[in-house]
Amino acid sequence: MKWPLRQHFDHVFWLLQPIGLDVRPLASLGFGLWAWVYSQTARVNSAAFLLPLRAQQLLQGSCTFEGSTCGYSSDPAHLKWSLNTEGHYITADSTKEVTEKRAVLISPILEFLDWSCVRIVYQISGSGSLQMYIRPEGESFDYRLWSSQGTSDSWLIATVDIKNTLNRYKIIFEGTPGEDLSHSVAIFEIRFVQGYCIECNFEEHHICGYTNFRNPNVNWYVGGYISRDPLSSLLDDHTMSNQRGHYMYVDSIYVKNFQEVAQLASPMTMFPIAGCLSFFYHRNQGKGNIFSVFTRDVFGHYEEIWRPEKQETSPWNRVKVDIKTHHPLQVVFEVAFSSAKGGSVAVDDISFSPDFCNTDTEPFFDPSVGNCDFEEDFCRYYQESSEGSMWRRVSIKPNIYRIGDHTKGSGSFLLANTRYSSRPGYVARLYGPFLQENVKYCLKFFYALYGFIKTENTLIVYIYDENSVALEKVWNVPESSRGSWIQVEISFHKPMPTKVVFVSICRNFWDCGLVALDDITVTHGDCHITAGIHHSPAGECNFDKNECEYIQDEKDKGQWIRKRGQTPTSYTGPKGDHTTGVGYYMYIEASHMFPGHNTRLLSSNLRGFLHQQCLTFFYSMYGSGTGMLSVYLKKNGDKREILLWRRRGEQSISWLKGSVEYACEQNHQIVFEAIRGISIRSDIAIDDIVMKKGPCKGWFTSTIIKNLHV
Numbered sequence: 001m002k003w004p005l006r007q008h009f010d011h012v013f014w015l016l017q018p019i020g021l022d023v024r025p026l027a028s029l030g031f032g033l034w035a036w037v038y039s040q041t042a043r044v045n046s047a048a049f050l051l052p053l054r055a056q057q058l059l060q061g062s063c064t065f066e067g068s069t070c071g072y073s074s075d076p077a078h079l080k081w082s083l084n085t086e087g088h089y090i091t092a093d094s095t096k097e098v099t100e101k102r103a104v105l106i107s108p109i110l111e112f113l114d115w116s117c118v119r120i121v122y123q124i125s126g127s128g129s130l131q132m133y134i135r136p137e138g139e140s141f142d143y144r145l146w147s148s149q150g151t152s153d154s155w156l157i158a159t160v161d162i163k164n165t166l167n168r169y170k171i172i173f174e175g176t177p178g179e180d181l182s183h184s185v186a187i188f189e190i191r192f193v194q195g196y197c198i199e200c201n202f203e204e205h206h207i208c209g210y211t212n213f214r215n216p217n218v219n220w221y222v223g224g225y226i227s228r229d230p231l232s233s234l235l236d237d238h239t240m241s242n243q244r245g246h247y248m249y250v251d252s253i254y255v256k257n258f259q260e261v262a263q264l265a266s267p268m269t270m271f272p273i274a275g276c277l278s279f280f281y282h283r284n285q286g287k288g289n290i291f292s293v294f295t296r297d298v299f300g301h302y303e304e305i306w307r308p309e310k311q312e313t314s315p316w317n318r319v320k321v322d323i324k325t326h327h328p329l330q331v332v333f334e335v336a337f338s339s340a341k342g343g344s345v346a347v348d349d350i351s352f353s354p355d356f357c358n359t360d361t362e363p364f365f366d367p368s369v370g371n372c373d374f375e376e377d378f379c380r381y382y383q384e385s386s387e388g389s390m391w392r393r394v395s396i397k398p399n400i401y402r403i404g405d406h407t408k409g410s411g412s413f414l415l416a417n418t419r420y421s422s423r424p425g426y427v428a429r430l431y432g433p434f435l436q437e438n439v440k441y442c443l444k445f446f447y448a449l450y451g452f453i454k455t456e457n458t459l460i461v462y463i464y465d466e467n468s469v470a471l472e473k474v475w476n477v478p479e480s481s482r483g484s485w486i487q488v489e490i491s492f493h494k495p496m497p498t499k500v501v502f503v504s505i506c507r508n509f510w511d512c513g514l515v516a517l518d519d520i521t522v523t524h525g526d527c528h529i530t531a532g533i534h535h536s537p538a539g540e541c542n543f544d545k546n547e548c549e550y551i552q553d554e555k556d557k558g559q560w561i562r563k564r565g566q567t568p569t570s571y572t573g574p575k576g577d578h579t580t581g582v583g584y585y586m587y588i589e590a591s592h593m594f595p596g597h598n599t600r601l602l603s604s605n606l607r608g609f610l611h612q613q614c615l616t617f618f619y620s621m622y623g624s625g626t627g628m629l630s631v632y633l634k635k636n637g638d639k640r641e642i643l644l645w646r647r648r649g650e651q652s653i654s655w656l657k658g659s660v661e662y663a664c665e666q667n668h669q670i671v672f673e674a675i676r677g678i679s680i681r682s683d684i685a686i687d688d689i690v691m692k693k694g695p696c697k698g699w700f701t702s703t704i705i706k707n708l709h710v
Contacts, residue, residue, distance in 0.1 A: 448518075
């Protein structure tokens with residue numbers, strides 16, 4: 001692939017601009033000045049890479065692709081990554097010669113015991129995408145860490161945190177160039193460094209992925225070495241303690257308006273972090289500016305974590321501040337100037353430790369005390385004796401008349417109704433355990449209604465304080481379908497210890513029905529943020545967004561259909577999905593098939609592994625004419641398929657949980673096969689497929705193929 005002149009120029013500009021050499025005016029002067037540009041690039045690089053001992057050391061897996069791929073290899077089953085020796089990058093180009101559209105680049109085996117950060121310099125020319133996965137040794141699926149579909153005519157930088165682990169793994173880059181032959185995906189550099197991605201000493205040209213939120217008049221620049229401005233009073237770099245080092249600074253020379261703001265933001269972390277943030281700063285003419293440090297979440301919400309209490313006189317002042325977050329974040333350094341005489345602020349040597357700065361900082365409170373599936377007891381939920389035991393723990397065996405619990409379809413859940421009271425109506429309160437103050441929580445639970453004429457106040461969620469005073473009504477049941485489990489998500493944050501209280505009220509005996517409650521979970525953070533940071537590996541799917549690379553067998557006489565809500569034929573199929581009650585699932589529509597017709601749903605290709613793996617899923621087999629549902633193991637290159645699990649005939653009106661353990665050293669697929677029964681009341685559905693390393697937990701593991709090694 002030949003990169004156009006503009007792209008060569010942008011790459012050089014990307015190298016020069018962060019350290020103060022703005023070469024943009026040269027763009028219109030033609031190729032005659034490129035000798036000067038490249039000479040400046042060499043000059044910059046000679047300084048930028050003369051790093052001190054304290055600079056971040058590159059780890060195994062790093063590569064600049066200068067003459068070699070450093071142990072990275074292309075998967076021969078996909079498009080090839082090609083090394084461009086002139087441009088020192090590796091590229092995946094679009095081609096019409098093969099039908100395969102993906103290029104897979106595999107790292108050598110990596111093993112880092114400590115938290116690490118990988119920085120990728122890349123470019124997507126035209127339409128296309130680049131994704132990064134982690135492939136743990138001994139597992140059959142990859143976990144997506146990062147992806148980008150952003151087309152750019154210049155090099156971009158991405159940063160990805162990798163948690164510490166005892167397991168070895170490989171990093172996988174999957175590039176998908178666009179359809180046009182001029183479209184490509186390129187990687188210029190991969191850098192692994194020890195520590196967190198928010199850490200930086202600003203001694204490298206990519207400045208660790210930190211970004212300046214551009215303001216026409218005030219911006220953060222790289223200070224030190226050749227960028228020293230004669231109009232400013234900047235000092236020596238803190239890292240090297242001399243003029244050769246670099247740091248980030250902002251000054252007020254060009255301020256034109258009151259309260260002009262400059263922001264320097266770290267990369268967004270991949271995971272929640274807690275510990276000690278440390279950095280050095282220099283502040284000149286402190287009365288003319290306001291210097292603050294914030295955290296910002298993915299929704300753009302800010303929280304101030306530090307502001308200087310007094311004017312410091314030392315050249316560089318160290319700050320240590322504790323961070324406790326339950327979601328991904330950016331660290332934002334913000335300076336607001338009141339005039340052109342507002343002075344300057346410089347920042348250097350940002351670091352992070354998982355140990356808190358202050359010994360009196362309280363560790364994370366474990367919110368799982370609020371979790372309960374009611375399979376064994378009430379957990380830490382309780383009822384006041386003076387109010388009576390209106391909530392009862394019940395268990396319903398799988399049947400065709402009433403749904404069972406949400407957890408597995410055959411377990412226990414809570415039920416509030418009037419059968420256990422002689423009152424004309426009832427008020428049933430269920431109190432949860434106390435939760436720590438000043439923390440945002442995500443509460444999730446499932447509920448189901450039966451027989452209510454009026455749904456108002458049939459189920460309400462309150463937040464109470466430690467004196468059992470209601471602080472806020474955070475949720476009230478809406479008009480919803482009866483007889484199916486519906487998930488609710490509630491985020492709340494209070495400055496005092498609190499507890500969650502579930503209340504069911506029915507004033508009139510004739511209006512009262514049944515209220516069911518199950519699978520309560522409490523986690524840190526906002527429900528919407530928590531839901532967005534996890535990527536399902538291959539083979540797992542809840543079908544809410546799409547089919548997750550599951551494909552139909554084209555030879556079948558039927559079809560798996562992605563569906564939301566109740567199936568069209570009465571007295572068969574589920575009323576809603578298992579995941580939330582209002583999402584999607586896959587099912588066969590029996591009225592479109594003849595008795596004995598089958599349809600198969602195949603997973604994407606899964607790698608072989610040495611140890612046991614647990615496959616779990618939920619299935620619905622409700623209807624008087626229900627046929628058969630089977631799960632097979634299909635090994636690559638082998639026509640024979642191995643039966644893992646099977647059920648025949650009508651099972652229950654509920655979603656039921658199926659699970660099976662298996663081990664397979666060859667690449668393989670999981671196949672779900674449904675066979676239509678004797679009548680149109682033969683809809684069969686599946687949902688929430690999960691694959692986990694290790695044996696299945698619980699007595700309900702299938703005994704058909706348990707511990708089978710194939």
